[in-house]
Amino acid sequence: MLAGGLLVAAVALIAYYAPLDADQGLSQKIFYFHVPIALTAYACFGWGAWKALRVLWKRDEDADLESYVAIHQGTIFGALTLVTGSIWARASWGVWWSWSSRQLVLFLVLFLFYCAYFMLRFSVEPGQRRANLSAVYALFGVVLIPVSFLAIRLAEDFIHPTVFTSHGPQMSGSMFFTFCVAWAAMLATAFALYSIELAGKRLDFRLRELKELLT
Amino acid sequence: MRYFEDVVVLTRKDLLLELRARDTLPAMLLFVVAALVVFHFALPADAGELAGLGLLWVAIVFTALLGLSRAWTPEREQGVIDGLVLAPADRSAIWAGKAIASFAFLAAAEVVALPAFGLFFSGLDAAVVAGVLLADVGICAVGAFLAAVSAATRARELLLPVLFLPLVIPIVVGGVGASVTDAPARYLAFLALYDALFATLCWASFEYVVTE
Numbered sequence: 001m002l003a004g005g006l007l008v009a010a011v012a013l014i015a016y017y018a019p020l021d022a023d024q025g026l027s028q029k030i031f032y033f034h035v036p037i038a039l040t041a042y043a044c045f046g047w048g049a050w051k052a053l054r055v056l057w058k059r060d061e062d063a064d065l066e067s068y069v070a071i072h073q074g075t076i077f078g079a080l081t082l083v084t085g086s087i088w089a090r091a092s093w094g095v096w097w098s099w100s101s102r103q104l105v106l107f108l109v110l111f112l113f114y115c116a117y118f119m120l121r122f123s124v125e126p127g128q129r130r131a132n133l134s135a136v137y138a139l140f141g142v143v144l145i146p147v148s149f150l151a152i153r154l155a156e157d158f159i160h161p162t163v164f165t166s167h168g169p170q171m172s173g174s175m176f177f178t179f180c181v182a183w184a185a186m187l188a189t190a191f192a193l194y195s196i197e198l199a200g201k202r203l204d205f206r207l208r209e210l211k212e213l214l215t
Numbered sequence: 216m217r218y219f220e221d222v223v224v225l226t227r228k229d230l231l232l233e234l235r236a237r238d239t240l241p242a243m244l245l246f247v248v249a250a251l252v253v254f255h256f257a258l259p260a261d262a263g264e265l266a267g268l269g270l271l272w273v274a275i276v277f278t279a280l281l282g283l284s285r286a287w288t289p290e291r292e293q294g295v296i297d298g299l300v301l302a303p304a305d306r307s308a309i310w311a312g313k314a315i316a317s318f319a320f321l322a323a324a325e326v327v328a329l330p331a332f333g334l335f336f337s338g339l340d341a342a343v344v345a346g347v348l349l350a351d352v353g354i355c356a357v358g359a360f361l362a363a364v365s366a367a368t369r370a371r372e373l374l375l376p377v378l379f380l381p382l383v384i385p386i387v388v389g390g391v392g393a394s395v396t397d398a399p400a401r402y403l404a405f406l407a408l409y410d411a412l413f414a415t416l417c418w419a420s421f422e423y424v425v426t427e
Binding site: 125129140143154 | 364365367368369370374377378380381382384385388389391392401402405408409412413416420423424426427
């Protein structure tokens with residue numbers, strides 16, 4: 001409910017309240033989707049890794065499913081980041097993909113990494129072994145995020161020798177406010193999806209247990 | 216010092232096994248030389264030296280993958296891994312031994328590959344060799360760990376490249392940077408940082424890969 005309300009508010013603000021960007025015009029508005037979605041994906045990956053740590057450290061059995069669902073949401077938001085970023089690149093630079101956009105490259109690496117996470121998870125029988133392996137790999141993910149970020153910055157120096165500044169103009173107050181609302185909306189949406197998926201998965205699990213009891 | 220003795224014993228076991236069976240190393244040597252020949256034909260005539268140096272890193276990563284994909288096969292087939300886990304030693308020593316043995320194989324393959332590269336493509340300088348050595352540490356630390364992870368799954372060797380390549384992208388960036396730029400110091404430092412970070416992570420979490 002909150003997520004829906006915030007999303008409507010964010011879309012309304014983006015459409016009517018936030019001023020048009022002087023350089024990019026209408027296409028800049030995708031910024032209010034792209035960046036909050038990207039930050040939300042990071043939040044999901046971070047949350048998933050925290051739950052993974054709980055699996056290994058406290059032997060918390062629920063945390064395995066929570067970690068998986070958080071990473072699942074993170075991957076969905078990561079894919080959305082790639083899509084919105086690609087559209088934005090098309091609108092402002094005229095190409096669908098640009099290796100000079102750090103965030104996009106980083107998200108591509110992360111997307112590959114977390115797809116591998118799912119392959120790993122689905123090729124192990126459910127149980128403590130699977131929880132351990134998934135959790136360990138999820139922890140690798142949060143170390144990989146800053147390392148890849150650094151690597152992509154370093155790689156620019158020999159692939160693209162020109163230095164370009166990140167986001168030139170500072171945001172005005174109304175832009176920043178819209179941005180914050182959009183971010184809150186994305187976080188709320190991610191949390192709502194997370195809760196729904198978690199509830200669904202738990203229900204599934206209990207149903208299977210009951211079925212086994214009956215047979 | 217018990218820990219180091221354990222690591223030495225485990226490394227020695229792998230090296231001895233390779234010395235007697237000669238399973239992995241000949242394949243790695245042949246593969247890396249064949250890959251360099253393929254790269255010669257993959258590069259257009261005017262591609263230049265730098266493109267060749269980039270491909271050297273592709274050859275190294277895939278040669279390492281070839282060796283690593285079989286790293287835990289003897290343990291699994293003979294059920295040695297259960298014995299090692301039951302042994303009264305720190306479990307991370309199993310990983311350390313395997314990583315050091317893999318490093319030895321990869322370094323041996325490169326003793327042939329780097330001169331061959333110098334012969335076929337272009338000369339190498341100290342920065343490239345330093346980059347290769349630092350990268351090998353990271354590749355073998357992470358690779359031996361992920362090979363154990365993939366050996367515990369149903370997909371086995373199939374899964375290793377999928378798990379490994381996204382994690383190895385920073386190594387390729389550091390290695391290529393050290394090879395092609397004039398100021399390799401920061402790339403070497405980055406490789407060292409990667410090695411330290413991921414080796415620590417592997418060392419700390421290996422126990423959860425082999426136990427339930």
